[in-house]
Amino acid sequence: MLDWTLATLLLLVGAAWLLIHRFLKGPSLRAYDRPVEKRPGGRDAASADHQEAVRLLEQAATEIRSAPTKQRLAAIRRVMARGFLDPSLVGEAEYRIEETHAGGVPGEWVLAPRSDPNRRVLYLHGGAFVSGCPRGHRMITTRLARVAGAAVLALDYRLMPEHSRRDMIADCQAGYRWILDHGPDGPAPVRELFVAGDSAGGNLALMLVAWARDAGLRAANGAMALSPSVDMTLSSPTFKSNLKTDLMLGPSLRWFVRIPKTFYLLMTWLWSRMVPPNPLISPVFGDLSRLPPVLVQVSEAEMMLGDARRYVNKARAAGSSAELETWPDMLHVWHIFEPILPEAREAFERIGQFVERCVGRP
Numbered sequence: 001m002l003d004w005t006l007a008t009l010l011l012l013v014g015a016a017w018l019l020i021h022r023f024l025k026g027p028s029l030r031a032y033d034r035p036v037e038k039r040p041g042g043r044d045a046a047s048a049d050h051q052e053a054v055r056l057l058e059q060a061a062t063e064i065r066s067a068p069t070k071q072r073l074a075a076i077r078r079v080m081a082r083g084f085l086d087p088s089l090v091g092e093a094e095y096r097i098e099e100t101h102a103g104g105v106p107g108e109w110v111l112a113p114r115s116d117p118n119r120r121v122l123y124l125h126g127g128a129f130v131s132g133c134p135r136g137h138r139m140i141t142t143r144l145a146r147v148a149g150a151a152v153l154a155l156d157y158r159l160m161p162e163h164s165r166r167d168m169i170a171d172c173q174a175g176y177r178w179i180l181d182h183g184p185d186g187p188a189p190v191r192e193l194f195v196a197g198d199s200a201g202g203n204l205a206l207m208l209v210a211w212a213r214d215a216g217l218r219a220a221n222g223a224m225a226l227s228p229s230v231d232m233t234l235s236s237p238t239f240k241s242n243l244k245t246d247l248m249l250g251p252s253l254r255w256f257v258r259i260p261k262t263f264y265l266l267m268t269w270l271w272s273r274m275v276p277p278n279p280l281i282s283p284v285f286g287d288l289s290r291l292p293p294v295l296v297q298v299s300e301a302e303m304m305l306g307d308a309r310r311y312v313n314k315a316r317a318a319g320s321s322a323e324l325e326t327w328p329d330m331l332h333v334w335h336i337f338e339p340i341l342p343e344a345r346e347a348f349e350r351i352g353q354f355v356e357r358c359v360g361r362p
Contacts, residue, residue, distance in 0.1 A: 024265035026233050026277025026285050032313035033237060037324040041346045046329035053337040054247060056084045073130060080127050081136040089339040095142050103178035105171045106156040108134045112146040117183045118191040119150040122175055126199030126333060129160050129168065139336050140198060147352030148194065151184045165272040169280055172204050173211060180218055192359055193220045198333045202228025206283040209291055222293045222358035224351055227304050227333045230284040232268055232276040236306030245301040248332040284311045289318035295354045297347050299330035325350055
């Protein structure tokens with residue numbers, strides 16, 4: 001009787017393991033691992049200024065680690081809302097910043113002196129889906145408004161764990177619908193539309209352009225994803241190989257690498273209430289055909305390098321226009337250090353050039 005019970009238990013465990021890997025792991029993406037990137041900055045190593053960015057990051061990390069465990073998320077959100085640099089370096093006085101509500105979702109418009117209100121960018125901030133806000137990302141949105149010559153709408157979408165991943169996605173979809181017919185000066189149809197985001201926001205941006213295609217909405221002229229996370233199964237080889245060189249994500253995600261894959265997939269399923277390879281949370285697993293032009297920028301030292309390669313290679317294989325630009329040794333989303341990093345200025349210049357190329361296309 002005992003042997004029969006043990007055999008039944010082992011059979012159930014084995015069946016559960018197979019189901020987890022069949023439905024939670026997703027199809028293999030190894031065919032898209034080949035390098036496809038180009039280095040527009042012409043550098044073989046990080047500039048000397050990068051060390052100051054690393055110092056500022058370590059300073060923020062020390063502040064977060066000093067908080068009691070139960071207050072750690074609040075500390076992360078406080079740091080993300082403040083930013084890593086002196087607020088005076090943003091130069092907010094040069095820009096027009098106005099609070100708004102986009103289809104019921106709070107946010108803010110950011111305009112540079114030469115921003116065209118009918119050329120719009122929907123910007124989705126990063127923060128691992130649990131932190132971040134428009135104010136803390138003004139170092140990016142102000143520069144984006146300037147180089148793109150556009151009015152940037154930064155959404156303050158709902159965050160986890162107070163809200164679900166579906167709530168967050170619904171906010172982004174509502175923002176997309178709203179920006180089509182509303183500008184910074186009131187109701188007006190958009191002439192040129194772009195979607196952009198960093199890290200978790202890059203995930204949301206790439207999800208949105210595919211969703212808009214499937215929903216029959218007006219397509220964006222282009223999408224810009226900065227160090228995006230596109231695969232919630234975390235199957236990319238650089239998620240492990242770049243663990244030590246990713247100075248921003250590596251320290252906080254080191255424990256993830258030690259978790260058995262089966263348990264991680266189950267945790268993600270329960271956390272997101274969607275299977276990890278669902279294209280709504282893992283855009284790389286979706287249909288990447290008939291997308292607007294996409295520009296992805298990523299550091300060669302960060303864990304998300306493999307995600308970026310796979311997304312761009314798969315999009316190209318599906319017939320979409322996709323570009324991957326990399327910089328050596330940079331921090332994850334190094335763009336946020338633009339006032340002190342020449343590599344960040346180079347990246348924003350490339351974004352401006354990409355926008356102009358997209359505007360010139362039919």
